Amino acid sequence: MTQRKNVGEYLSELEKTKKDRDEQVKEGLEIYIDLWKKTIENGVVRESDEVEDALEKIEVKGGLYKAAEG
Numbered sequence: 001m002t003q004r005k006n007v008g009e010y011l012s013e014l015e016k017t018k019k020d021r022d023e024q025v026k027e028g029l030e031i032y033i034d035l036w037k038k039t040i041e042n043g044v045v046r047e048s049d050e051v052e053d054a055l056e057k058i059e060v061k062g063g064l065y066k067a068a069e070g
Contacts, residue, residue, distance in 0.1 A: 007054050008047035011036055038068035 005013075014033055018026050039045050044067045045054040061067035 004050045007045055007049050007051060010051045035064050035068040042070040
C-alpha cells in the first residue's frame with residue numbers, strides 16, 4: 001500500500017529534486033511549484049489536503065493554471 005502524501009509534502013519533495021536537474025527542467029519545476037503555491041494562496045487547496053483530493057479540486061476549477069489565477 002502506498003502512503004498518501006499531502007500537498008505540503010509533495011511540494012517539499014519536488015523542491016528537493018530541483019538541485020539534481022538541468023536548468024530547463026529546474027525552471028519547469030519552479031513554474032509548476034509556483035502554480036501549486038498560488039492554488040494554496042487562492043484557497044483552492046490546502047497544504048494539508050491529500051494530493052489526490054487537491055487534484056480533484058484543481059480539476060473542478062479547470063486545471064492548474066485556472067486554479068492558480070484565482
